[in-house]
Amino acid sequence: MAGGGTGKRGLGTRLVGAGRKPEWTGPAVNPPVWRASTYLYEDTAAQEADRLPNADGLFHYGARGGPTQWALCDALTELEPGAAGTMLYPTGLAAPVMALLSVLKVGDELLISDNSYDPTRSFATRALKDYGILTRFFDPLDIAGFAAMIGDQSRAVLLESPGSLTMEVCDVPALAAAAKARGLAVLLDNTWAGPTGFQAIAHGVDLSILALTKHVGGHSDVMLGGVTATAEYYPRLRQRSLMLGQQASPDDAALALRGLRTMAVRLERSTTTALTIGTWLQQRDEVAAVLCPMLPGSSGHDLWQRDFTGGCGLLTVVMNGRDRAARDRLIDALDLFGIGYSWGGYESLALGVHPERDRSVMGWPADNFAVRLWIGLEDPADLTADLERGLAAWAQA
Numbered sequence: 001m002a003g004g005g006t007g008k009r010g011l012g013t014r015l016v017g018a019g020r021k022p023e024w025t026g027p028a029v030n031p032p033v034w035r036a037s038t039y040l041y042e043d044t045a046a047q048e049a050d051r052l053p054n055a056d057g058l059f060h061y062g063a064r065g066g067p068t069q070w071a072l073c074d075a076l077t078e079l080e081p082g083a084a085g086t087m088l089y090p091t092g093l094a095a096p097v098m099a100l101l102s103v104l105k106v107g108d109e110l111l112i113s114d115n116s117y118d119p120t121r122s123f124a125t126r127a128l129k130d131y132g133i134l135t136r137f138f139d140p141l142d143i144a145g146f147a148a149m150i151g152d153q154s155r156a157v158l159l160e161s162p163g164s165l166t167m168e169v170c171d172v173p174a175l176a177a178a179a180k181a182r183g184l185a186v187l188l189d190n191t192w193a194g195p196t197g198f199q200a201i202a203h204g205v206d207l208s209i210l211a212l213t214k215h216v217g218g219h220s221d222v223m224l225g226g227v228t229a230t231a232e233y234y235p236r237l238r239q240r241s242l243m244l245g246q247q248a249s250p251d252d253a254a255l256a257l258r259g260l261r262t263m264a265v266r267l268e269r270s271t272t273t274a275l276t277i278g279t280w281l282q283q284r285d286e287v288a289a290v291l292c293p294m295l296p297g298s299s300g301h302d303l304w305q306r307d308f309t310g311g312c313g314l315l316t317v318v319m320n321g322r323d324r325a326a327r328d329r330l331i332d333a334l335d336l337f338g339i340g341y342s343w344g345g346y347e348s349l350a351l352g353v354h355p356e357r358d359r360s361v362m363g364w365p366a367d368n369f370a371v372r373l374w375i376g377l378e379d380p381a382d383l384t385a386d387l388e389r390g391l392a393a394w395a396q397a
């Protein structure tokens, strides 16, 4: 499961080679889809011998996965410097859920950055609460405030950078250092940048969480999650995930492996177009702000430049005004941007969002409506023309 010595190669090269092992693929370029619930042993002695090692790479039982899933796990582990292993889950949401369940127990306290993905927040405040684990939210831009709120019961911190919807970049190394000084496990939902855009473990994270549904899948046809962890945390993550029956299907793993090979070119294209469109939107009277740390001068840009090696085409446009009908006219007038939740595919999306509904301690200006855009692989000029149509509909009396 350990990452090999491929760290010096370029990103495209690493994405093409990651997780490809001749013993699993044979002469085929891609590992076959191994569908199996049952693996047969040669004799009773072989079955007995297999009981104790319980390690990956040994055929044992379908719930532990097979070569198709292991190839994806290895690929993701290779892409994350400092990682010991990766576990897969049937949705992106199951990834933060399982990461949290592997580090928390009754009586512990969890600290979550206030701009975290809404369903993760709900899992903590509703489900974890029922298991005797309490959650407090904090502003990830206030490092001293975070350090001061760590208490004796605090056991883990969950970060997300940039934050969902509002896109704040936080100082992950500084927050991780403060957390580790008090013995907390540091979890980061790294879905926005992915392992190629932000090396989570190298920046102090213990468990790096990915909704593989987004950039890795990349084609809006698979739900999948992954957690990549350090040697300290991987055994617990693996044990708890297997105990709770977590595994992804080989078909979904094969789709994710296919998506992974082209991820760099897709992200490059959607990032470049997003920068063009973001810059263009910043100059429009209808727009109050474009929330995207990749844009020079925007909030979080300095930290993004310091810590990240890439970005993606997800940005939030804050409109000038709070006219619900105008916002709906804007979105409905778009032809190339579909209305949908799960971004990261090849097609562009637009969605009206309400960050104020999912914040406990961070503010959100009450007099603005926001539209989240996912910039896909269409031609930039066509997307701009489409948005021009939408802005005309917004402005229409």
Ligand SMILES: *Cc1c(COP(=O)(O)O)cnc(C)c1O
Pocket: 091, 092, 093, 094, 117, 160, 164, 189, 191, 192, 211, 212, 213, 214, 223, 224, 225, 342
């Ligand atoms: C989409 C998303 C998830 C969940 O992924 P699903 O595959 O849709 O369950 C988790 N975290 C972040 C930051 C996301 O954007």
